[in-house]
Amino acid sequence: MRRRVSLATPNQDSLTASPLQAAAGSLYTGDPTLDSSLSRRCLVVDDEPRLRQALVRLMRGDGFICLEAGSGVEALALLETEAVALVLSDMRMPKMDGQELLRNLRIRYPDVAVVMITAVAEVEVAVACLSLGAMDYITKPFVFEEVRARVAQALEKRRLLADNRDYQERLEVRVKAQAERLETLFLASIQSLADALELKDPYTRGHSVRVSQYGVAIARAMNLSTTLTAQIELGGHLHDVGKIGVREEVLRKAGPLTNEEYEHIMTHPVLGWQILQPLLGDNPVALNIVRSHHERIDGRGVPDKFAGDDIPLEARIIAVADAFDAMMSKRPYRNGLTFTEAMAELRRVAGTQFDVNVVDAFFEVARNEAFIPDDSGETEAIKLRAPTR
Numbered sequence: 001m002r003r004r005v006s007l008a009t010p011n012q013d014s015l016t017a018s019p020l021q022a023a024a025g026s027l028y029t030g031d032p033t034l035d036s037s038l039s040r041r042c043l044v045v046d047d048e049p050r051l052r053q054a055l056v057r058l059m060r061g062d063g064f065i066c067l068e069a070g071s072g073v074e075a076l077a078l079l080e081t082e083a084v085a086l087v088l089s090d091m092r093m094p095k096m097d098g099q100e101l102l103r104n105l106r107i108r109y110p111d112v113a114v115v116m117i118t119a120v121a122e123v124e125v126a127v128a129c130l131s132l133g134a135m136d137y138i139t140k141p142f143v144f145e146e147v148r149a150r151v152a153q154a155l156e157k158r159r160l161l162a163d164n165r166d167y168q169e170r171l172e173v174r175v176k177a178q179a180e181r182l183e184t185l186f187l188a189s190i191q192s193l194a195d196a197l198e199l200k201d202p203y204t205r206g207h208s209v210r211v212s213q214y215g216v217a218i219a220r221a222m223n224l225s226t227t228l229t230a231q232i233e234l235g236g237h238l239h240d241v242g243k244i245g246v247r248e249e250v251l252r253k254a255g256p257l258t259n260e261e262y263e264h265i266m267t268h269p270v271l272g273w274q275i276l277q278p279l280l281g282d283n284p285v286a287l288n289i290v291r292s293h294h295e296r297i298d299g300r301g302v303p304d305k306f307a308g309d310d311i312p313l314e315a316r317i318i319a320v321a322d323a324f325d326a327m328m329s330k331r332p333y334r335n336g337l338t339f340t341e342a343m344a345e346l347r348r349v350a351g352t353q354f355d356v357n358v359v360d361a362f363f364e365v366a367r368n369e370a371f372i373p374d375d376s377g378e379t380e381a382i383k384l385r386a387p388t389r
C-alpha cells in the first residue's frame, strides 16, 4: 500500500525498512563515470524541519549520505564545502525560494541533479522549474515509492548526461587530434614541394622562407588580421613552387637569360597555381600569391596583367618581399645589391611595379626588424619553421 506523508513524523521502521542493498538497486543506479561516493551524496533543502527530516531519513535509509539545509542560502553555503550529486529542494522558502536556488545551482553546480518538491497547487511553477533545468519534481504530500522512483530517474538522467558529455568531449578531442594530424600531413606535403624546388634550384635555398617572413612583417605593419597574415606566410613560402616545372638548365643557368628562357621561367606562377589548386582550394589567399606575385601595379606583369587594386593585396605584399630578397641575393653572374641599393630600387619602382603603400610598410619594418639584412650584411638568423595555414 502506498503511504502518503504529510506533516506527521514518518514511522521510523517504515523508512528504514528499505535495505541498503535495495537502495543500491533502485535509487543508486551505478555511475562508472563519476565518483561512486559522490553519487550517493544528496542535500535536502526545506524550511519545514519535519518534512525535511522525513526526506533525510528516507534517503539515508536508502543508502545515501544526506546533508540538510533550512533555506536556499544555507544550501548554497553548504555546497561551498560539500559536494553532492542530488539536491531535493522545497519550492516555498523564505529569502531564497526554490526557483532562485535552482537558478544558482544550474550556474554554479551544473552537474548536480535537482528535484523540486512542490505543493499540488504549485505544479505550474514546478513545470517552469523543469525548463530551468530541474530534473524532476515531486508533489506534496509525497509517497515514498514515488520519491524513490523520481530520485532514481533523476540520478540515471544525470549519469546519462555525464556519459553523453564525456562522450562528446572524447569525440571532440579525437576530431581535434585528427584535424591536427591532417594539418601536419598537409604541411608536410607542402613542405616537400618547397624542398623539391630547393633541390632543383639551389639559388632559391632559404629564399622562400625569407620572403615568407618579410611578407609577415609587412602584413603586421599594415595591421592585417592574424588569419590573413598566416595565409600570407604560407603563400610566401610557396610562391615559387611552380619553378618545379621549369627546365633545370634554365633554372640553374649561370648567366643572363634569353627572352625565350625568361618567358619560360615566368610560366612558374601559373604552373604553381595549377599544382597547388587541388591542395589549397580552401586557401584562396595563398593561391593568389602563387599566381599573382609577378603582377605589376602598372598592369605590365604576368600572368593576368592585373593592375592596381585588381592585384590581390597579399600578392602585392609578396611581390615586394620577393624582389627585395632577390636583389640582395648573390647569383653566379652578379653580386647582390646592398641594403641601401635594394631599398632605393624598391622606392624607384614604387607606383609602377610595386604598390606604394606596401613599399612604405616595408621601409618601416626594414628599419625595425633585425632579421632583415642591412648594409653590414648581418641579420638575425631566421628561424626555419613549418608554414602555418
Ligand SMILES: [Fe+2]
Residues within 6 Å of the ligand: 239, 240, 268, 293, 294, 322
Ligand atoms: Fe616568382
